[in-house]
Amino acid sequence: MEDIPCEPFERSGCSEPAHGGESEGSGNHLVQLSEASTRIGTTLDVLHTAQELADFTVPFLADYVAVDLAETIPLGEEPKLKLGTNKDDETVFHRAAAASIHEDIPESIWQKEEPVFVPPDSPFTRAYFSRKSYLEPELDVPAWETHDPGRAAKMRENGMHSMMMVPIHARGVVLGIAIFLRTDNPSPFDVSDLMLAENIISRAALSLDNARRYARERAVALALQRSLLPSTLAGGSAVELASRYLPADTESGVGGDWFDVIPLSGARVALVVGDVVGHGIQAAATMGRLRTAVQSLADMDLPPDELLTHLDHLILRLVAADDTAGNTAQSAAGATCLYVVYDPVTRHCAMARAGHLPPAVVDPDGHVSYPDLPAGPPLGLGSIHTVPYVAIDMTLREGSLIALYTDGLVESRDEDIDVGMDRLAAVLGRPDHSLGQLCAGAVGMLSARRQPDDVALLLAATRVISSSRTSSWDLPALDPSLVGEARARTRRQLAKWSLSELEVAAEVVVSELVTNAIVHGSGPVRLRLIRDQVLICEVSDNSGSLPRQRQANATDENGRGLFLVTHLCSRWGSRWTPDGKIIWAELDLPPNHR
Secondary structure, three states, rough: OOOOOOOOOOEEOOOOOOOOOOOOHHHHHHHHHHHHHHOOOOOOOOOHHHHHHHHHOOOOOEEEEEEEEEOOHHHOOOOOOOOOOOOOOOOOEEEEEEEOOOOOOOOOOOOOOOOOEEEEHHHHHHHHHEEEEEEEEOHHHHHHHOOOHHHHHHHHHHHEEEEEEEEEEEEEEEEEEEEEEEEOOOOOOHHHHHHHHHHHHHHHHHHHHHHHHHHHHHHHHHHHHHHHHOOOOOOOEEEEEEHHHHEOOOOOOOOOEEEEEEEEEEEEEEEEEEOOEOOHHHHHHHHHHHHHHHHHHHHOOHHHHHHHHHHHHHHHHHHHHHHHHHOOEEEEEOOEEEEEEEEEOOOEEEEEEEEEOOOHHHHHHHHOOOOOOOOOOOOOOOHHOOOOOOEEEEEOOOEEEEEEOOOOHHOOOOEOOOHHHHHHHHHHOOOOOOOOHHHHHHHHHHOOOOOOOEEEEEEEEEEOOHHEEEEEEEEOOOOHHHHHHHHHHHHHHHHHHHOOOHOOOOHHHHHHHHHHHHHHHHOOOEEEEEEOOEEEEEEEEEEOOOOOOOOOOOOOOOOOHHHHHHHHOOOOEEEEEEEEEEEEEEOOHHHHOO
16 A cells, blocks of 8 residues: 555544534534435435435535445445556446436446446545545646546546545445545535545445345345246146246345145146245245245145145144244244146146135136135144145146236235236236236236235146047956956057057056055056156055055065066156055156157
């Protein structure tokens, strides 16, 4: 710093009075400082707060004011400015705000939000890095021309004759610098003006730093939430998908809205949407825990009502563990969830909800309805002691639309929620629109009003797997001889689908699954094949006992059936049905048939 020439006047921030006595205008200064506290920092937006500072000080203190911040401050990060080591190393600021008594602010070289380049030997640089205010009552324009000719030209052009610069720092962090200039006002700045400017800046600095910290936390929470939401949506043969997620624009930060699409066995798909109480990083983290729990429970192929019951019990345990650990910052209690399962083979749709809004169902003709789906209590409140979750079933026409959404899309403080749901129905009831257009129209409902909460929207247009891609047979008698018939029917069906390459593997899998049903099951056995993105083999019976793979010993005569299935298939599993269970297995199709 020694190579930077001394300035006409400099001193350290507000660490000491600018002079010993009180100025004649000290009473007015107190009024102005009180007003500054109410007019600066009304929001948690960095640029808006900087502009409030500039607007407040023009014209009563200066004719032109500029607020330049370190480039990373509007992003919520710590400043990373470094002093240049030679005359060509310019320091780069960010023009956050400017105000002038003249229209169009002719005094400014740079426009708002543009980078501001400052030579290393400039008084701007010295004031920033030294944290010392700078006062030049009578501008020496020729001296400025030697190290900053661009600014010197503006000084001459606009008649600038007096200048102050005050570093903006709070909580040990230097955020930027405020520049005050006089053009039309003939009086030069004096020490009392500098003291007033420093006091105003000290108050504004805290508001700017609060806004910076909020921007950082919001960015982290938003990044966390987006990383926890699905990056891609795959509806397979069941549904065509489109989605939108919009974070809240309130000062509370992003919320815990989320959605997911989970592939299930039998070419089915689960559609999920949920909402976590609260905002910020903790809400995003809680949302991630819920989404992971739902994915794990969905892998068990539970019906919607049973899945929500298990999820409710899980959240109760998490809440109890958080209470024991004293972690009360954010609880999963009170979260809502809607879980929908759609089967493209039967067009059967089952759904249940935990305190969430019902889905909108649109038929191919554009008629919109909200199913009469029992709400159920929010999660984590102990549903076993209140109202159980109830699922409903419905059959959808091909090309129907299922819309899952969070309350931020339809809820407003100024209107009843039914008004918002009617508005959404009017947007969705347009069968000639694509899913993308419907999403845009639904989100467009928010443009005319403030968005106080997150918005998650998931649209699913149903598809149907045609009967030509499925085949099923009833095997009424529990007779081991039926295993050969099941293999033969499988072989003939694969030949019709031109999948003879899978005959050996498929026959072994069908043989093991049918044998398992005959030996360990009860009632009639049903075999179903589905040609989807994989070959799906399903065997159902009336027994509620699920198979379990075990490690057979070398001398065991049984226990190797599911071991073979595991090695031949990409995946296998089982699920309960109202009449018993289904054991299923998936075989990858040959590359030329995918």
